[in-house]
Amino acid sequence: xxxxxxxIAIACExxxxxxxxxxxxxxxxxxxxxxxxxxxxxxxxFGLSLKNIEVSIAYAIWSGVGIIGTSLLGSLLFKEYLSSTxxxxxxxxFIGVMGLNINK
Numbered sequence: 001x002x003x004x005x006x007x008i009a010i011a012c013e014x015x016x017x018x019x020x021x022x023x024x025x026x027x028x029x030x031x032x033x034x035x036x037x038x039x040x041x042x043x044x045x046f047g048l049s050l051k052n053i054e055v056s057i058a059y060a061i062w063s064g065v066g067i068i069g070t071s072l073l074g075s076l077l078f079k080e081y082l083s084s085t086x087x088x089x090x091x092x093x094f095i096g097v098m099g100l101n102i103n104k
Contacts, residue, residue, distance in 0.1 A: 002052045009045035010062055012038045014069040021078065057100055064097035 016038025023031035049058055071090055074080040 002049045005045045006049035006053060006058055006061060007065075009042045009049060010065045010069065012042035012045060013062070013066050014073065016042060017066075017070050018073055018077065021074075060097050060100045064093045067093055 016035045019031045019034030019038055022028065023035055026032050046058070046062060068090055071080075071082065071086070075082045
């Protein structure tokens, strides 16, 4: 269940970040509320996941998957440019997260 909580936390953070972008500097109330809901839920579920997952592993996964998910959504929804250099470093983050999990 801890891993499910972690991935719910990641989804909530990506949701909150996307809403924050869509809120346009807090000028769009609907998306501001989405961000205000997404971030606390992310922390709640992240805290629940830490009961049985090492904090270093959980945080690395949360950060890494969050970066990957947010970068992909930024590219798809907001037409943000993903250069080959950005993709390379995102892949390196992914490899790092996998490495932490292998080296338990």
